[in-house]
Structures are given as C-alpha cells and as structure tokens.
Amino acid sequence: MSSSALGQCLSFTTQGLVLQPVWDYLILNHHESLRSPLFPVLLSITTYFLLVGVYTVLDLLAPTWPSIRRYQLHPHLAVPPSQVCTTLGVTLYNHLLYIFPAAVAQWLWKPPTPLPAEAPTLWGFFLGVLGCLLVFDLQYYLWHLLHHRVPWLYRTFHAVHHQYHRPFSLVTQHLSGWELFSVGFWATLDPILLRCHCLTTWAFMVFNVYVSTEDHCGYDFPWSTHRLVPFGLWGGAPKHDAHHQRPGTNLAPFFSHWDRLGGTHGEPTISEPTHSEELDHVKD
Numbered sequence: 681m682s683s684s685a686l687g688q689c690l691s692f693t694t695q696g697l698v699l700q701p702v703w704d705y706l707i708l709n710h711h712e713s714l715r716s717p718l719f720p721v722l723l724s725i726t727t728y729f730l731l732v733g734v735y736t737v738l739d740l741l742a743p744t745w746p747s748i749r750r751y752q753l754h755p756h757l758a759v760p761p762s763q764v765c766t767t768l769g770v771t772l773y774n775h776l777l778y779i780f781p782a783a784v785a786q787w788l789w790k791p792p793t794p795l796p797a798e799a800p801t802l803w804g805f806f807l808g809v810l811g812c813l814l815v816f817d818l819q820y821y822l823w824h825l826l827h828h829r830v831p832w833l834y835r836t837f838h839a840v841h842h843q844y845h846r847p848f849s850l851v852t853q854h855l856s857g858w859e860l861f862s863v864g865f866w867a868t869l870d871p872i873l874l875r876c877h878c879l880t881t882w883a884f885m886v887f888n889v890y891v892s893t894e895d896h897c898g899y900d901f902p903w904s905t906h907r908l909v910p911f912g913l914w915g916g917a918p919k920h921d922a923h924h925q926r927p928g929t930n931l932a933p934f935f936s937h938w939d940r941l942g943g944t945h946g947e948p949t950i951s952e953p954t955h956s957e958e959l960d961h962v963k964d
C-alpha cells in the first residue's frame with residue numbers, strides 16, 4: 681500500500697467518514713424512534729429473543745440433524761422441550777416483573793436521547809465497544825466471584841442460574857432479579873462512564889447480548905467469538921459451559937485474563953455422558 685493510500689485509510693478510521701453515511705441514514709429515517717428512551721431496551725430485548733429463537737430451533741432440530749449436532753458441546757444430550765418451557769417461563773416472568781417496569785420508568789422520567797450530527801470515528805467506535813466490554817467483564821467477574829464465595833449470596837441470588845449443568849441459550853436470562861438488575865445496570869452505566877457516542881452504546885448493547893447468549897448456547901461454531909479472538913483471550917461457550925459444571929472456574933463472562941490472574945481459569949473437558957444423563961436421554 682502506498683503512503684498516500686495508507687494515510688487516506690488512517691484518516692477514514694480517525695474521522696467520521698466510514699460511519700457517517702450510516703448515521704445520516706438513521707437520523708434521517710428513524711430520528712424519533714432513536715431518541716426514545718425505550719429504544720435501547722427494545723433493541724436489547726429484540727436481539728435477545730431473535731438469538732434465542734435461532735438457537736432454540738437448532739436445539740430442537742439437533743437430535744435428528746447430525747450436521748447441527750456435530751457443533752454441539754454435548755452432542756449426546758438433547759435439550760428437553762420441558763427445559764425450554766421452564767426457562768422461557770422464567771425469562772418472561774423476569775421481563776414482566778423487572779424489565780417492563782424499568783422500561784416504563786425510563787419512558788416516563790428519562791429525557792429523549794440527544795442525537796449528535798456527527799457519527800463516531802471507526803476507531804472511537806471499536807475502542808468504545810471494547811472499553812465497555814472490558815469494564816463490564818471486570819464488574820461481572822467481581823460480582824460473580826463474590827456470589828460464588830459467599831454461600832448466602834450464592835443461595836439467594838445466583839443458584840437459580842446454576843440449575844442447569846449443560847446450558848442452552850434460554851439459560852442466559854434464567855437469573856434472579858438481583859443478577860438481572862446488576863447486569864442491566866452495568867450495561868447501561870458503562871457507555872455513560874466511557875462517554876460513548878450513542879451509536880457505540882447501542883452496538884455495545886447488541887454485542888453484549890450476542891456474546892452473553894453465545895456463552896450459554898451450547899455450540900462451538902467456526903465463527904464463535906473464542907475462535908476469532910486470538911491467543912485464548914476470549915473464554916466463550918466452552919469455558920462458560922465448563923463453569924456450569926465446575927462452578928469455581930471461569931468466572932469472567934467474556935475475556936479470560938481475570939480468571940488466569942485470579943487462579944480461577946479452567947480448561948473445558950471433552951463431554952462424556954454421565955450415567956444419569958444417559959438415562960435422561962433415553963427417557964426423552
């Protein structure tokens with residue numbers, strides 16, 4: 681690449697040129713919807729249910745489709761429809777009891793989001809999303825460590841999430857109200873702390889939901905985030921799956937550096953059916 685081309689490329693990433701047409705289109709066509717305090721909540725909820733819908737269809741097809749089953753972390757174990765119903769029930773209950781009132785409160789009391797005329801630079805956009813992920817990762821790691829080390833906290837607030845030893849996508853939000861509030865609070869607060877552009881904030885929210893759901897999906901696809909991020913820096917589905925079987929390990933939700941530094945890192949093991957699981961599989 682010539683020096684002038686390289687210079688042009690750098691100026692594209694440090695100025696708003698790459699994202700400006702996207703941002704202009706959004707402001708021109710969806711100005712009122714984007715300004716609404718409800719927009720980030722609806723964006724997160726829609727992303728979650730779309731992802732969970734896709735993974736659940738895969739789960740239900742996997743027992744008869746070997747081409748799907750080959751990517752499962754536990755191919756010998758089907759996801760029982762009864763567990764899909766139970767986790768969906770808890771998810772809907774949480775949405776009605778916690779997320780819906782929080783959304784109404786935001787709608788009533790939060791002023792409309794100011795939309796700047798300029799898009800973020802590409803560099804600022806990626807740094808913002810990465811920064812939010814790193815801060816969120818540390819916050820959840822500390823929360824998670826505390827809730828596994830203090831038996832009362834574990835029993836009262838986190839044990840509900842550990843009812844499933846072989847997670848599937850709907851387990852992502854099979855959470856107590858306190859855990860749901862904590863993760864929702866950080867996901868809202870972190871972009872404000874890092875002074876992110878609203879486009880960066882929404883991208884972080886969508887990606888946060890994507891990787892949280894991927895952590896629980898029970899699949900190891902070639903495009904899974906832990907395969908795309910080099911040097912084992914990203915834990916992903918195999919390590920979070922291992923956390924559900926060995927709860928003292930892999931406490932960070934996304935990256936693996938805090939677990940390595942804190943001595944809680946654990947490599948996932950190859951899945952073998954236990955005797956009771958074999959019986960469950962036969963029953964289902």
Ligand SMILES: [Zn+2]
Binds near residue numbers: 920
């Ligand atoms: Zn989990």
Ligand SMILES: [Zn+2]
Binds near residue numbers: 824828842923927
């Ligand atoms: Zn845990």
